[in-house]
Amino acid sequence: xxxxxxxxxxxxxITGVFSAxxxxxxxxxxxEDPKNxxxxxxxxxxxxxxxxxxxxxxECANAYEARYSxxxxxxxxxxxxxxxxxxxxxxxxxxxx
Numbered sequence: 001x002x003x004x005x006x007x008x009x010x011x012x013x014i015t016g017v018f019s020a021x022x023x024x025x026x027x028x029x030x031x032e033d034p035k036n037x038x039x040x041x042x043x044x045x046x047x048x049x050x051x052x053x054x055x056x057x058x059e060c061a062n063a064y065e066a067r068y069s070x071x072x073x074x075x076x077x078x079x080x081x082x083x084x085x086x087x088x089x090x091x092x093x094x095x096x097x
Contacts, residue, residue: 025058031066040066 031040040063047053047060054061078086 026062028062028066028069031063032070 026043030036031043043059043063044067047057047063050057050060054064
């Protein structure tokens with residue numbers, strides 16, 4: 001009975017160790033999530049230290065891709081409508097002079 005318990009515990013420990021070592025890499029979507037912005041920056045800093053990390057490490061590649069895609073998430077401070085109104089006003093002022 002004691003051997004069975006020991007074997008069960010040993011099996012659980014071995015399973016835990018191997019499952020921790022083979023965790024799935026974090027996805028691009030994970031890094032794009034605003035809640036994970038600090039983790040993204042930390043991963044980018046870590047990956048920048050290693051040459052070719054984007055080619056050898058899936059998480060680095062995903063972090064770089066997430067940073068790249070977030071760069072397109074530009075939110076202008078002025079709406080297009082307001083920008084066009086200002087341009088028209090400036091154009092009118094230029095024509096009057």
